[in-house]
Amino acid sequence: MRARGRLGRMTTIAVLGAGRIGEALLSGLLQGGRPAAELVFTEKHPDRAAALSERYGVRGLSVPDAAACADVLVVAVKPQDIEPLLDELAPVVEPSTLVVSLCAGLPTSLFEKRLPEGTPVVRVMPNTPMLVGQAMSAVSAGSHAGPEHLDLVEELLSPVGKVARVPESQQDAVTALSGSGPAYFFYLVEAMIDAGILLGIPRDLAGQLIIQSAVGAAAMLAEGGQHPVILREAVTSPGGTTIMAIRELEKHGVRAAMLAAIEAARDRSVELGRAHEDH
Ligand SMILES: NC(=O)C1=CN([C@@H]2O[C@H](COP(=O)(O)OP(=O)(O)OC[C@H]3O[C@@H](n4cnc5c(N)ncnc54)[C@H](OP(=O)(O)O)[C@@H]3O)[C@@H](O)[C@H]2O)C=CC1
Numbered sequence: 129m130r131a132r133g134r135l136g137r138m139t140t141i142a143v144l145g146a147g148r149i150g151e152a153l154l155s156g157l158l159q160g161g162r163p164a165a166e167l168v169f170t171e172k173h174p175d176r177a178a179a180l181s182e183r184y185g186v187r188g189l190s191v192p193d194a195a196a197c198a199d200v201l202v203v204a205v206k207p208q209d210i211e212p213l214l215d216e217l218a219p220v221v222e223p224s225t226l227v228v229s230l231c232a233g234l235p236t237s238l239f240e241k242r243l244p245e246g247t248p249v250v251r252v253m254p255n256t257p258m259l260v261g262q263a264m265s266a267v268s269a270g271s272h273a274g275p276e277h278l279d280l281v282e283e284l285l286s287p288v289g290k291v292a293r294v295p296e297s298q299q300d301a302v303t304a305l306s307g308s309g310p311a312y313f314f315y316l317v318e319a320m321i322d323a324g325i326l327l328g329i330p331r332d333l334a335g336q337l338i339i340q341s342a343v344g345a346a347a348m349l350a351e352g353g354q355h356p357v358i359l360r361e362a363v364t365s366p367g368g369t370t371i372m373a374i375r376e377l378e379k380h381g382v383r384a385a386m387l388a389a390i391e392a393a394r395d396r397s398v399e400l401g402r403a404h405e406d407h
């Protein structure tokens with residue numbers, strides 16, 4: 129069995145599938161101080177692999193070579209692409225290797241069924257603010273993963289954001305909330321910038337006004353410790369402008385739309401997992 133170093137010393141991490149979230153993880157880990165020599169990745173497209181190696185100084189390998197040199201395998205392919213990857217991994221993974229799945233919807237039991245008996249699996253739902261060291265990641269242990277594996281994963285992800293431990297039964301809901309969450313905020317910002325255009329404000333200025341308002345509001349939420357209702361009420365002056373906007377948001381069912389949207393995302397996560405039940 130390979131000698132396993134503690135994370136932060138010599139632990140090699142292989143990112144399998146260096147797409148959007150895989151690249152965000154590589155980039156975030158490097159920015160967080162992890163040496164490039166401790167990171168490898170696999171990628172289907174040679175051109176993209178070469179571009180990533182050039183950009184980050186990290187080696188692109190085949191799946192068997194990555195499995196042979198890594199202590200931690202981070203699976204970051206689309207859930208729909210998991211079957212061929214598991215076929216490739218099953219004969220080359222050592223049961224001492226920690227497998228970390230970032231895949232929406234896929235239960236740890238799917239990996240446990242397909243990989244060598246006893247392989248520890250940790251399911252993680254991160255999000256793209258990892259690129260700027262501000263990820264929210266939720267982690268859950270599979271049946272062969274213990275607290276030491278969760279500690280390793282938490283240590284791995286801490287430099288790129290915050291980490292919460294959740295029961296695996298909550299991972300589909302977490303995926304809908306924080307996994308997809310950044311997209312909802314980007315969507316709102318996009319819509320608010322469009323409102324600026326409607327009111328005759330140039331796009332650059334509208335962007336600046338809205339983005340800095342979002343940054344300021346996020347900082348108040350994160351640092352002030354006050355409930356969002358209190359913060360919103362403090363902006364909403366009696367007989368003023370904000371309440372007129374809030375009335376329109378209520379009239380158009382924005383709160384109900386948000387509840388339905390996040391429920392639909394949760395349902396899709398469940399469905400992505402069920403698609404592999406027969407394998
Ligand atoms: N994007 C996000 O915000 C988040 C995504 N996730 C999860 O992360 C995973 C990846 O998502 P995302 O980064 O958006 O997807 P991407 O499609 O951007 O990235 C996946 C990458 O893996 C490549 N790939 C597919 N199969 C293999 C294989 N067998 N070996 C090596 N590389 C392979 C894909 O190539 P090709 O394009 O040719 O198929 C693609 O480049 C998903 O499971 C998703 O649920 C989790 C949290 C947030």
Ligand SMILES: O=C(O)[C@@H]1CCC=N1
Pocket residue numbers: 232303307308
């Ligand atoms: O949209 C998706 O399926 C992935 C999972 C969470 C965020 N993006």
